[in-house]
Amino acid sequence: MGMDAGGGKLPYSYAGQQDGGKLVKSVSRVEPRRFGLGLVAGFLLVTCAYFSTAKFDAIQIAMTSRPVSSNAGGVGVGSLEVGGVVAAADTYNASRQGLDLGKKGPGATSMADEGSEAEALEKDGGKASSPSGPGGLEDEELQVQDAVASGSKRSKDSAAAAAATRSANVSSPSVVHSHHAILPAPAQRIPEVKQADSETTPAREREWKPLCDVTSNRRIDWCELDGDVRVVGANASVTLVAPPGADNRTFRAESWRIKPYPRKADPNAMRFVRVLTVRSVASGSGEAACTDGGDDDVPALVFSDRGYTGNYFHAFTDVILPLFLTARRYAGEVRLLVADLQPWWVGKFLPVFRSISKYELVDLDRDPRVRCFRHVQVGLTSHADFSIDPRRAPNGYSMLDFTRFMRAAYGLPRGDVVAAAPARRPRLLVVARARTRRFVNTEEIVRGAEAVGFEAVVSEGTHEVAPFAELANGCDAIMGVHGAGLTNMVFLPTGGVVIQVVPLGGLEFVAGYFRGPSVDMGLRYLEYRIEPEESTLVDQYPRDHPIFTDPNGIKSKGWESLKDAYLDKQDVRLDMERFRPTLQEAIAHLRKAKAKANGDGNN
Numbered sequence: 001m002g003m004d005a006g007g008g009k010l011p012y013s014y015a016g017q018q019d020g021g022k023l024v025k026s027v028s029r030v031e032p033r034r035f036g037l038g039l040v041a042g043f044l045l046v047t048c049a050y051f052s053t054a055k056f057d058a059i060q061i062a063m064t065s066r067p068v069s070s071n072a073g074g075v076g077v078g079s080l081e082v083g084g085v086v087a088a089a090d091t092y093n094a095s096r097q098g099l100d101l102g103k104k105g106p107g108a109t110s111m112a113d114e115g116s117e118a119e120a121l122e123k124d125g126g127k128a129s130s131p132s133g134p135g136g137l138e139d140e141e142l143q144v145q146d147a148v149a150s151g152s153k154r155s156k157d158s159a160a161a162a163a164a165t166r167s168a169n170v171s172s173p174s175v176v177h178s179h180h181a182i183l184p185a186p187a188q189r190i191p192e193v194k195q196a197d198s199e200t201t202p203a204r205e206r207e208w209k210p211l212c213d214v215t216s217n218r219r220i221d222w223c224e225l226d227g228d229v230r231v232v233g234a235n236a237s238v239t240l241v242a243p244p245g246a247d248n249r250t251f252r253a254e255s256w257r258i259k260p261y262p263r264k265a266d267p268n269a270m271r272f273v274r275v276l277t278v279r280s281v282a283s284g285s286g287e288a289a290c291t292d293g294g295d296d297d298v299p300a301l302v303f304s305d306r307g308y309t310g311n312y313f314h315a316f317t318d319v320i321l322p323l324f325l326t327a328r329r330y331a332g333e334v335r336l337l338v339a340d341l342q343p344w345w346v347g348k349f350l351p352v353f354r355s356i357s358k359y360e361l362v363d364l365d366r367d368p369r370v371r372c373f374r375h376v377q378v379g380l381t382s383h384a385d386f387s388i389d390p391r392r393a394p395n396g397y398s399m400l401d402f403t404r405f406m407r408a409a410y411g412l413p414r415g416d417v418v419a420a421a422p423a424r425r426p427r428l429l430v431v432a433r434a435r436t437r438r439f440v441n442t443e444e445i446v447r448g449a450e451a452v453g454f455e456a457v458v459s460e461g462t463h464e465v466a467p468f469a470e471l472a473n474g475c476d477a478i479m480g481v482h483g484a485g486l487t488n489m490v491f492l493p494t495g496g497v498v499i500q501v502v503p504l505g506g507l508e509f510v511a512g513y514f515r516g517p518s519v520d521m522g523l524r525y526l527e528y529r530i531e532p533e534e535s536t537l538v539d540q541y542p543r544d545h546p547i548f549t550d551p552n553g554i555k556s557k558g559w560e561s562l563k564d565a566y567l568d569k570q571d572v573r574l575d576m577e578r579f580r581p582t583l584q585e586a587i588a589h590l591r592k593a594k595a596k597a598n599g600d601g602n603n
Helices: 020-028 032-053 088-097 116-124 144-150 155-168 195-200 312-330 343-348 350-356 399-409 442-451 465-473 484-491 508-520 551-556 559-567 576-602
Strands: 061-063 080-082 222-232 237-241 254-258 276-281 300-304 335-339 370-378 427-431 455-459 477-481 497-502 524-529
Touching (some): 222 254, 312 350, 312 399, 312 484, 335 370, 343 350, 350 399, 399 484, 399 508, 427 442, 427 484, 442 576, 465 484, 477 484, 484 497, 484 508, 497 508, 508 524, 524 576, 551 559
Parallel strands (some): 300 335, 300 370, 427 477, 477 497
Antiparallel strands (some): 061 080, 222 237
C-alpha cells in the first residue's frame, strides 16, 4: 500500500506481483512537476555514488600487493585489480615505459615497469586478491601500438573484450582495460640466463699458454708443462700429450729446442750443453707408453750441469743457487733429471742435492726409461749472478735463506758470529789463491791481521767443499782478491765480514758479483782497491804503458783482453800501512756486534 495525492498510501509490489490497473491509476495521480524533480534527484544521487567510488588516479591497473622491484624490472607477487579509467595519455606513457608480460609459465606474468607508472601502481594500494588461475594473461606480451588504439574505446567495450579473452583463453588486448574483474597475479621478473653461460661456467678449462718462455729472462730459456708429461732421456725429449677431446682453446701443438743452462747469451758456455726437444702432441700420436708410473705425483726439474760449472763461482751461480730457488719449495718431493751429468761434479755437491730432493738423481743421457710426470720444468729459475730477488722468488726466498740452507746442508753449527766462545779472538780466513791474483806477501798480511786483534787462518781451498765449508763457518771474516774463493762467504755465520781486494784495471764492476750478494746474506762488506804499486804489473810493464794509463782501452777490446791483462797476469802485494784501517774496521764491527749481543743478553 502507498499514499495518494491527498496523503493516502500508494500501492507497491512484493516479489514483482501487483495489479496492473491499480498501478496505472496510481501513477496518473502523480503530478508531472513532482515526478520530474524526483527523477533529477535520483540521477544526482546515483551520480554522486558513482563518483565517490571510482578511482581516477589509477593510470591503468591497480597493484594490490608488493611494491615494484627496481632490480628485476617488474612487480612484486600479488593480484591485479582493474582500475576505473585508462586515459589515452596514460596509454602513451605505457608505450614509453615498454610494459612487457613475458612468458614465465602457466598462471604467472611479469611486468617491466620502472618509471612513474610503477609508482602510481604502488600508490593505488588495493587489497590482494586471489588469483583466478590460468586465464587470459597466460603466455602474453603487451603490444604498445594496440594500446594506443584501444585507449579510445568505451568502458563497456573494454569489459566485454576482457571477458571474451578470459573465456576463450586466447591472447588478451595489449592494455588491460577498466573492469572490476580479478586478474592473475604477476610473478617477479627474473633476468634471463644465457644458455652459453650455463654451459661453460661449471666446466671452465684453463686456456692454452706457450710451453716455453724464451724472451722474459736474459739468462735462461725455460719451459713448464702440466698434464700427461713424458720424459725420454734416450732421445732428449720432453713431451706433453693432450687429453682426449682437447680443442684449439686448450691445446696447441708446439715444439721447442731448449738448452737448460743459465748462460744462453754466452756461446762459449752453451757449446757443450745438450739440446732438449720440448713439445706438445695430440692424444693418440703414438707416443711411447710410460715405463715408470711411480712419479706421477712428484714434479720433475730438468737441467744441465755443464757450461762453466767447473769454476767454483759458476757452480754456485749457475746451478746450486738456481736449484735452491726453483726446488726448495717442494721440500724434497721433487725429481732432479740432469742432462750432461758429470759424476765428479755431482759428488762434489752431493749434500746439496740430497737436501733438495729425497730421490736419487737421474742421469738423463743414460736413462732408458719413459718417465711420466704431472708437472715438469725444463731449466732452472735464475734471477742474476749469485743473487736472488725476493720479490720474484717462490715463498719470498732471499740470499739469507740460501745461506741458511747451505749451512744446514753441510751440517755447519754456527748461524751467527756471536755464537763463538766469548774469550776467543775473531777469526779471519785469508783465501790464498794458488795461481793467479795471489797474495805475494801472505805472511805480512797474517802479522798485520793479528796486530789488530784477529786470529788469522790461511787456506788455498780444496777440491772437497765440505772441509772448506767447515773452516769458513768457524771464522768471523773472510778476505781475498776478487775471485771464486770468495764464494765461500755463503758458509760464514750471519753478521760476519767480507773484505774484497779489487785488483788494478778498473775492475770495480766485476767486484759487484760479491758486493751486493754479501750484503743480502747479512754480512758486512768492505772493499779495498789497490794502487799500482800494490800490483805485480809494475814488475812487467813501464808506468806509461796503456795497462796503467788506459785501462778502458784495454777493456774496450773485449773480455779476453781484460782477462789476460788484469786477471791472469796480476798478483797483489798489499801495502799493510794502507790496508790496516780496513782490518781495523772489520774487527771493530765484529766486536761491536758481540758486545751488542752480550748487552742484550744481560738486560
